[in-house]
Amino acid sequence: MATQGALAIRHAGKIYDPEGVHVVALDDVSVDIGAGEFCVIVGPSGCGKTTLLNAVAGFDQLTDGEIVMDEQLLASPGRKLLPGPDRMVVFQHGALFPWKTVLWNVACGPIAQNRMTPTEANEKARELLGRVGLAGAEKQYSGELSGGQKRRVEIVRALMNDPKILLLDEPFRALDALTKSVVQEYLLELYDYSRKTVFFITHDLEEAIFLADNVVVMTTRPGRVKKIVRVDMPRPRTHEVTTTDRFLQLKSELGAAIHEEALRAFEAGERELA
Amino acid sequence: MASPDTTTALESAAEMVSVRYPWRIRVRRWLRSPRPYRAALGIGVFFLAWYLLIDAFKVWRFGELPGLVNSTQEWLSADPIFGVSLFTAEYYRHIWTSFARVFAAFFAAITLGVPIGILMGWRRIFFGLTFPILEILRPIPILAWIPLAILLLPGREIPIIGLTFLAAFFVTILNTLLGVRSIDQVYFRAAQSLGFSQSHILWHVIIPGALPYIFVGFQIGMGACWFSLVAAEILSGSAGLGYKVWETYYYVQFPTMVITMATLGLCGYLSSGLVRIVGNRLMRWRAKLLAGV
Numbered sequence: 001m002a003t004q005g006a007l008a009i010r011h012a013g014k015i016y017d018p019e020g021v022h023v024v025a026l027d028d029v030s031v032d033i034g035a036g037e038f039c040v041i042v043g044p045s046g047c048g049k050t051t052l053l054n055a056v057a058g059f060d061q062l063t064d065g066e067i068v069m070d071e072q073l074l075a076s077p078g079r080k081l082l083p084g085p086d087r088m089v090v091f092q093h094g095a096l097f098p099w100k101t102v103l104w105n106v107a108c109g110p111i112a113q114n115r116m117t118p119t120e121a122n123e124k125a126r127e128l129l130g131r132v133g134l135a136g137a138e139k140q141y142s143g144e145l146s147g148g149q150k151r152r153v154e155i156v157r158a159l160m161n162d163p164k165i166l167l168l169d170e171p172f173r174a175l176d177a178l179t180k181s182v183v184q185e186y187l188l189e190l191y192d193y194s195r196k197t198v199f200f201i202t203h204d205l206e207e208a209i210f211l212a213d214n215v216v217v218m219t220t221r222p223g224r225v226k227k228i229v230r231v232d233m234p235r236p237r238t239h240e241v242t243t244t245d246r247f248l249q250l251k252s253e254l255g256a257a258i259h260e261e262a263l264r265a266f267e268a269g270e271r272e273l274a
Numbered sequence: 275m276a277s278p279d280t281t282t283a284l285e286s287a288a289e290m291v292s293v294r295y296p297w298r299i300r301v302r303r304w305l306r307s308p309r310p311y312r313a314a315l316g317i318g319v320f321f322l323a324w325y326l327l328i329d330a331f332k333v334w335r336f337g338e339l340p341g342l343v344n345s346t347q348e349w350l351s352a353d354p355i356f357g358v359s360l361f362t363a364e365y366y367r368h369i370w371t372s373f374a375r376v377f378a379a380f381f382a383a384i385t386l387g388v389p390i391g392i393l394m395g396w397r398r399i400f401f402g403l404t405f406p407i408l409e410i411l412r413p414i415p416i417l418a419w420i421p422l423a424i425l426l427l428p429g430r431e432i433p434i435i436g437l438t439f440l441a442a443f444f445v446t447i448l449n450t451l452l453g454v455r456s457i458d459q460v461y462f463r464a465a466q467s468l469g470f471s472q473s474h475i476l477w478h479v480i481i482p483g484a485l486p487y488i489f490v491g492f493q494i495g496m497g498a499c500w501f502s503l504v505a506a507e508i509l510s511g512s513a514g515l516g517y518k519v520w521e522t523y524y525y526v527q528f529p530t531m532v533i534t535m536a537t538l539g540l541c542g543y544l545s546s547g548l549v550r551i552v553g554n555r556l557m558r559w560r561a562k563l564l565a566g567v
Contacts, residue, residue: 059463083466095464099482099559108478109468141559161468 005164005197006070007033007056013064014051024222025051028065031216031225033165035070038191038198040212042205042258044265048223049201050092053169056199058083069164085113088158090168094150096142102129102153103138109161121160128156131193132186148179152186159190165197172207181239184210192236205258209250210242217257220265227257340528348529349536356527358518358534369537371514372507375431376499376545379438383495387443388488391450392480401451412444416502420509430512437506442495449491453484486560489553496549500542515541 014026025048033039054060066076106125110116132152172180208215217227327333329341352361393400423433507516522531
């Protein structure tokens with residue numbers, strides 16, 4: 001079991017443009033993620049999920065509260081931004097460098113950080129690529145890959161850096177349903193293998209339940225924590241669990257909460273348009 | 275200037291797709307496609323119009339101009355009337371002089387322009403300092419710089435190269451800047467997450483990310499070089515194709531004038547093509563990306 005990567009988000013708040021439009025993106029969000037836990041944040045669009053992830057990643061600062069990982073303060077208002085390889089991000093639209101080969105993309109992190117020699121990094125990269133069924137793709141440019149392959153490469157790239165936590169921002173959003181289920185299983189396999197803490201954002205409820213230890217439902221603007229539900233289904237999981245009674249029970253329990261928020265978000269959108 | 279270069283970029287994108295195949299297959303494919311025949315037809319119509327307007331019917335003032343038959347004969351003659359043809363040393367001396375000036379100016383422009391453009395795109399302070407003055411200097415036509423170049427730069431050769439340089443210099447800076455700006459922020463974030471140093475970001479994110487735009491800038495810059503070279507040579511040269519165009523006009527050697535003009539066109543085309551080939555070599559990832567779409 002992982003002993004590192006416990007994340008505490010305490011009373012996190014984020015206001016965009018406080019002097020002008022004053023949009024409250026996050027309001028008093030507190031989430032505790034244990035070391036090695038798979039936490040999924042679900043909520044409608046515009047609920048501040050990505051804002052929260054960016055604050056954890058160190059791309060954007062909070063305006064209130066703090067984020068602590070393993071007793072180390074990562075973010076609090078006015079502090080310098082601290083992005084780094086201890087918190088690897090898998091981006092919504094992907095961020096593999098298209099001008100580099102798959103192997104280069106995967107191996108570059110540890111080489112840049114001087115943690116591995118190029119030979120070691122390439123060897124490790126090949127091993128991990130093989131694990132997700134991409135052994136033959138290493139010499140291709142990342143732009144040549146399909147959406148599902150890119151996602152797998154990106155997750156592997158993140159794991160190469162031995163982060164304390166993996167941050168995934170709706171990584172499977174653009175994939176078709178079939179590809180999605182395959183890549184989800186690969187992610188779980190990698191999770192079972194590495195036992196990193198995972199902070200995963202989605203608006204797909206089934207995906208959330210299938211992957212998570214804990215599902216955090218967020219409210220729409222301002223983003224608050226509405227509900228935290230523990231998913232007590234055993235691991236390793238395959239897609240067969242999505243038809244079990246427990247899965248359906250969790251789905252209906254969470255579904256009600258999310259539907260309410262989706263409606264509110266929809267109405268808010270209508271108001272904004274009117 | 276923008277629209278023809280857009281087409282060139284699109285065409286080169288299409289050509290890049292076939293980069294991987296051996297040239298024999300590429301040539302065969304090219305011959306099977308309608309492209310060479312369309313090009314031949316377009317050029318044919320141009321020469322036919324030339325022949326009809328001048329040689330055959332002497333339409334209006336076109337009658338004063340050198341005919342197609344005359345000019346071609348002069349160009350291919352071993353003993354040309356006005357002393358310049360494919361078989362004279364003077365012809366190649368002018369070509370060589372112009373080429374040497376263009377390439378000297380072009381390489382100076384890209385060695386200075388690319389780093390400046392990268393700094394402008396990457397560092398906000400540097401952008402703030404340099405962009406306004408650049409935008410004021412950039413629209414000044416090259417012809418307007420000629421007196422200043424003559425006053426400032428010594429000798430005869432350096433002012434010409436300086437003027438030629440200037441045109442490509444601004445274009446290179448601007449396109450490099452745009453190239454850096456065009457890189458999606460997500461790549462910078464990814465690089466930060468991966469723990470890249472500043473030099474890593476420069477070499478593995480900024481330069482390859484901006485390269486497509488940089489090479490578009492090189493192509494436009496190469497064109498601009500030939501354009502301003504001729505202007506500079508006309509005013510203060512003693513050799514070179516631009517000089518020869520003006521000299522032959524002055525001495526009423528019209529067939530030679532037309533030959534020199536055509537040679538200028540071919541030289542410009544060849545040097546732009548060279549830039550494109552180098553660019554395609556450096557950006558194979560893009561060829562494959564475009565092929566996959």
